[in-house]
Amino acid sequence: MPYFDAASSAPLHPVARQALQAALDEGWADPARLYREGRRARMLLDAARETAAEAVGCRPDELAFTPSGTYAVHSAVSGAAAGRRRAGNHLVVSAVEHSSVLHAAEAVGGGVTEVAVDRAGAVGAEAFAAALRTDTALACLQSANHEVGTEQPVAEVAQACREAGVPLLVDAAQSLGWGPVAGDWSLLAASAHKWGGPAGVGLLAVRKGVRFAPQHPADERESGRVPGFENLPAIVAAAASLRAVRAEADAEAARLRALVDRIRARVPQLVPDVEVVGDPVRRLPHLVTFSCLYVDGETLLHELDREGFSVSSGSSCTSSTLTPSHVLRAMGVLSEGNVRVSLPRGTEESDVDAFLTTLPDVVAATRARLGAPVASAPRPEESPSVLVDALGKRCPIPVIELAKVIGDVPVGGTVTVLSDDEAARLDIPAWCEMRGQEFVGERVAEEGGVAYTVRRVV
Amino acid sequence: MPYFDAASSAPLHPVARQALQAALDEGWADPARLYREGRRARMLLDAARETAAEAVGCRPDELAFTPSGTYAVHSAVSGAAAGRRRAGNHLVVSAVEHSSVLHAAEAVGGGVTEVAVDRAGAVGAEAFAAALRTDTALACLQSANHEVGTEQPVAEVAQACREAGVPLLVDAAQSLGWGPVAGDWSLLAASAHKWGGPAGVGLLAVRKGVRFAPQHPADERESGRVPGFENLPAIVAAAASLRAVRAEADAEAARLRALVDRIRARVPQLVPDVEVVGDPVRRLPHLVTFSCLYVDGETLLHELDREGFSVSSGSSCTSSTLTPSHVLRAMGVLSEGNVRVSLPRGTEESDVDAFLTTLPDVVAATRARLGAPVASAPRPEESPSVLVDALGKRCPIPVIELAKVIGDVPVGGTVTVLSDDEAARLDIPAWCEMRGQEFVGERVAEEGGVAYTVRRVV
Numbered sequence: 001m002p003y004f005d006a007a008s009s010a011p012l013h014p015v016a017r018q019a020l021q022a023a024l025d026e027g028w029a030d031p032a033r034l035y036r037e038g039r040r041a042r043m044l045l046d047a048a049r050e051t052a053a054e055a056v057g058c059r060p061d062e063l064a065f066t067p068s069g070t071y072a073v074h075s076a077v078s079g080a081a082a083g084r085r086r087a088g089n090h091l092v093v094s095a096v097e098h099s100s101v102l103h104a105a106e107a108v109g110g111g112v113t114e115v116a117v118d119r120a121g122a123v124g125a126e127a128f129a130a131a132l133r134t135d136t137a138l139a140c141l142q143s144a145n146h147e148v149g150t151e152q153p154v155a156e157v158a159q160a161c162r163e164a165g166v167p168l169l170v171d172a173a174q175s176l177g178w179g180p181v182a183g184d185w186s187l188l189a190a191s192a193h194k195w196g197g198p199a200g201v202g203l204l205a206v207r208k209g210v211r212f213a214p215q216h217p218a219d220e221r222e223s224g225r226v227p228g229f230e231n232l233p234a235i236v237a238a239a240a241s242l243r244a245v246r247a248e249a250d251a252e253a254a255r256l257r258a259l260v261d262r263i264r265a266r267v268p269q270l271v272p273d274v275e276v277v278g279d280p281v282r283r284l285p286h287l288v289t290f291s292c293l294y295v296d297g298e299t300l301l302h303e304l305d306r307e308g309f310s311v312s313s314g315s316s317c318t319s320s321t322l323t324p325s326h327v328l329r330a331m332g333v334l335s336e337g338n339v340r341v342s343l344p345r346g347t348e349e350s351d352v353d354a355f356l357t358t359l360p361d362v363v364a365a366t367r368a369r370l371g372a373p374v375a376s377a378p379r380p381e382e383s384p385s386v387l388v389d390a391l392g393k394r395c396p397i398p399v400i401e402l403a404k405v406i407g408d409v410p411v412g413g414t415v416t417v418l419s420d421d422e423a424a425r426l427d428i429p430a431w432c433e434m435r436g437q438e439f440v441g442e443r444v445a446e447e448g449g450v451a452y453t454v455r456r457v458v
Numbered sequence: 459m460p461y462f463d464a465a466s467s468a469p470l471h472p473v474a475r476q477a478l479q480a481a482l483d484e485g486w487a488d489p490a491r492l493y494r495e496g497r498r499a500r501m502l503l504d505a506a507r508e509t510a511a512e513a514v515g516c517r518p519d520e521l522a523f524t525p526s527g528t529y530a531v532h533s534a535v536s537g538a539a540a541g542r543r544r545a546g547n548h549l550v551v552s553a554v555e556h557s558s559v560l561h562a563a564e565a566v567g568g569g570v571t572e573v574a575v576d577r578a579g580a581v582g583a584e585a586f587a588a589a590l591r592t593d594t595a596l597a598c599l600q601s602a603n604h605e606v607g608t609e610q611p612v613a614e615v616a617q618a619c620r621e622a623g624v625p626l627l628v629d630a631a632q633s634l635g636w637g638p639v640a641g642d643w644s645l646l647a648a649s650a651h652k653w654g655g656p657a658g659v660g661l662l663a664v665r666k667g668v669r670f671a672p673q674h675p676a677d678e679r680e681s682g683r684v685p686g687f688e689n690l691p692a693i694v695a696a697a698a699s700l701r702a703v704r705a706e707a708d709a710e711a712a713r714l715r716a717l718v719d720r721i722r723a724r725v726p727q728l729v730p731d732v733e734v735v736g737d738p739v740r741r742l743p744h745l746v747t748f749s750c751l752y753v754d755g756e757t758l759l760h761e762l763d764r765e766g767f768s769v770s771s772g773s774s775c776t777s778s779t780l781t782p783s784h785v786l787r788a789m790g791v792l793s794e795g796n797v798r799v800s801l802p803r804g805t806e807e808s809d810v811d812a813f814l815t816t817l818p819d820v821v822a823a824t825r826a827r828l829g830a831p832v833a834s835a836p837r838p839e840e841s842p843s844v845l846v847d848a849l850g851k852r853c854p855i856p857v858i859e860l861a862k863v864i865g866d867v868p869v870g871g872t873v874t875v876l877s878d879d880e881a882a883r884l885d886i887p888a889w890c891e892m893r894g895q896e897f898v899g900e901r902v903a904e905e906g907g908v909a910y911t912v913r914r915v916v
Contacts, residue, residue, distance in 0.1 A: 001494070003487075003493075003495055005487075005488075005491065005493070005495075008487070008488040008491060009486060009487050009488045009687065010486075011486055012482055012486050017482060020482070021479075024470055024475060024478070024656075028467060028468075028469055028470050028651070028657070029461075029463075029466070029467050029768075030463075030466040030467045033463065033466060033768070033770060034756075034759060034760070034763065035461075035463070035759070035763045035767075035768035035769070036459070036763060036768065037461055037463075037768055038768075067525030067526065067529065067658065067686060067689070068525065068685075068686030068687050068689075069686070069687065070677060070679075070685045070686035070687065071525065071685065071686050074674060074675055074685060077675075099676075099677075100675070100677065100685070103675035103676040103677065104675040106675065106676075107674075107675040107676075191687070193486070193687060198482075198689075198691065199486070199687055199688065199689045199690055199691065199692070200525065200658040200689030200692055202686075216532060216565075217532055217535075217558070217561035217562040217564065217565040218557075218561040218564075218565075219528060219557075219558065219561065221528075227526075227528045227529065227532060227558070228525060228526030228527070228528035228529050228660075229467065229526050229527070229528065229649070229651060229657055230657065231525070231526075231656075231657045231658030231689070231692070232657055233656065233657065234657070234658055234689070234692070298492075301492060301493070302492070305492065305493045305494060309493075310487075310491070310493035310494065310495055310496070311493070312491060
């Protein structure tokens with residue numbers, strides 16, 4: 001039963017399990033106490049910090065253990081912003097940061113500039129640098145994107161931030177298991193359960209010299225940076241497993257990269273009307289995302305789960321919020337029928353092949369149930385302009401309706417789709433891009449919703 | 459090697475270990491995901507919440523899991539205070555709350571009234587009620603004190619808070635393993651590693667109808683109350699072990715209560731100049747605290763550790779802050795040579811007896827090294843007033859100097875001790891209380907420090 005959602009949470013690494021077991025016996029006491037059980041706990045904590053700091057590439061006293069990656073991000077943003085209060089409280093982030101970064105940045109309250117990304121999901125270092133202002137307290141950039149795997153130009157952005165005197169926080173949650181983050185960053189956040197460590201442990205590195213003012217009530221744990229009793233057995237397991245996955249990272253990355261390349265190449269051959277997104281080269285080794293036209297994400301995930309494949313999706317139809325992934329939106333790519341495959345360490349070639357065998361049938365069945373067009377053959381010409389009322393219909397119906405009638409207008413003619421579904425704003429232009437049709441524009445419609453107009457070009 | 463510091467952290471309960479092992483296999487995936495691994499994680503999380511809620515005595519949807527007891531307290535205080543912003547931002551706490559409560563209350567920024575305690579460490583319900591104001595946002599009262607074990611009148615205070623329309627937060631960290639908290643409280647915080655659960659799990663209960671505004675950036679986990687990926691295996695272990703310790707709580711409490719009664723009775727017989735503190739009856743079953751005159755806590759703990767006994771201390775000499783415990787200070791009892799013994803479940807009678815055999819020798823040896831008075835026999839009368847310069851000398855030296863010369867003045871004469879040690883402010887009056895001498899008062903001394911004057915009465 002292949003589990004392909006390592007980017008959400010990776011199964012526990014065997015080394016993490018062993019270390020956790022051992023630390024349950026040795027590391028349950030309070031490391032702040034002076035008696036032998038406390039001293040033993042303190043030694044375990046110190047050793048774990050050294051191990052993790054070496055993997056991060058920082059000094060042990062620059063590294064604190066937090067209860068989660070989200071906690072590390074929240075704390076890094078609020079602490080660094082407060083430390084720079086004199087400069088201002090404006091923040092710069094990429095438009096494709098993890099929601100924990102975006103929400104924490106918003107909570108600072110001084111305005112947030114989101115730097116746009118290209119269609120592959122990467123920011124430009126120059127554009128990022130241009131967004132830095134004299135009142136910018138903090139800049140935030142992920143090492144690699146969690147939804148599409150694209151690597152960001154962290155080293156160049158870090159250099160630009162240094163020159164502007166603005167600290168840079170790197171969210172390394174997705175990449176730290178594969179290697180240290182290059183460049184002269186100021187703060188770094190990560191999460192152990194993404195690399196096969198246990199839940200309950202995040203990392204927060206704050207370089208010496210970075211002004212940092214923790215925003216929680218006073219507490220002496222973790223040099224005053226993280227309040228509360230240390231989750232020591234899990235910390236020990238997190239550090240041990242980070243060292244273990246790093247030792248095998250290069251070989252495993254090469255192996256998984258080849259499997260992902262196979263998915264990237266084969267999916268568009270096997271499934272019609274698919275867009276593979278994210279940078280094909282500058283990317284995480286184990287992650288690939290694609291979107292299937294005329295399919296809703298919820299049904300697709302459900303059917304894949306029935307076939308034994310666990311994947312995730314950034315489609316609006318699968319989240320509780322009914323809005324498509326802000327990452328796909330920022331990239332301007334199709335969000336409907338979206339599938340993220342992230343391979344855990346040890347994934348077998350045969351599992352990937354089984355997925356590639358199953359996917360086309362699942363997509364075809366889902367499309368058939370929705371009455372989606374099977375081919376894009378032109379229909380007889382009749383009218384130069386067609387109006388489709390898709391009000392009240394959810395993703396992917398508006399796009400399916402558009403595809404059904406585009407053949408009904410002659411080349412040069414237009415189709416206008418009325419839709420009140422938020423996903424249509426992203427998916428109709430993306431469909432045009434994929435199909436080589438021209439997206440004319442959108443306007444608020446008198447009938448309600450938004451009218452999207454498409455000109456038939458091919 | 460007896461470990462007598464369960465109030466800091468209890469060794470892992472066997473049930474917690476078993477549950478943790480099982481949940482490592484079943485509960486590593488994201489419970490927010492729809493595929494089978496996610497659904498399995500969600501079922502474990504839901505079951506753990508039901509189990510823990512039953513033990514707390516609340517509805518499952520009133521209970522959130524936090525990364526620590528400290529986190530639960532911080533979040534409860536900031537969230538409840540923010541939810542009551544319209545009423546005001548004044549807080550009422552007992553003077554002997556855990557530092558996490560005091561620091562969180564201070565951080566609200568609207569002023570904090572500390573309700574005094576009696577010499578046993580308990581607040582009076584009427585005095586607590588009288589401190590509630592129309593602009594009081596929140597009141598905080600522990601179920602039982604973490605340093606001396608005294609139970610607080612939570613049910614009566616909860617009733618008074620209801621009548622005043624002020625929510626009451628109960629810090630149940632020390633007592634939840636022994637039983638639910640009685641009374642009509644509004645919020646409750648607890649910590650799993652105090653009852654034998656794993657580190658990394660706290661509980662935060664917020665009753666329906668209590669206004670609560672979380673102060674962290676937006677996040678959907680734990681009904682929006684606790685951000686970050688759930689520490690699921692530890693949560694499962696925490697809930698399972700809470701149920702397990704509750705099943706054996708009554709029998710174990712009776713057994714440990716008898717052992718603590720033995721310590722309470724025997725220590726003053728075996729060791730001269732000892733004060734056993736805290737309520738002898740309304741108290742936690744497993745915890746007892748006493749203070750030994752003319753001994754410094756650090757040496758005492760070190761010597762006991764060498765003999766194989768792990769205990770903690772609220773003496774100023776053992777903490778990193780060089781100030782005595784705020785709890786002992788609020789109670790007005792002796793802080794020097796302070797020892798807290800908190801028995802973990804399963805403590806053997808023979809361990810307690812071994813401790814009672816070892817303690818007198820350790821105390822005597824420590825006193826001898828400091829040149830402390832062996833007996834309190836009166837010395838020849840000479841002068842009606844004596845000045846002792848103890849400037850620059852740390853606890854317990856100022857009290858030892860006082861004790862050495864009190865016999866040198868006639869009954870009715872006075873001794874004045876000059877000291878710049880913070881602990882003297884607490885310990886000289888406490889010594890007078892224990893010795894039946896009269897504490898005349900203190901004043902800022904021209905020579906520097908504070909002059910404490912004591913009149914010889916006996």
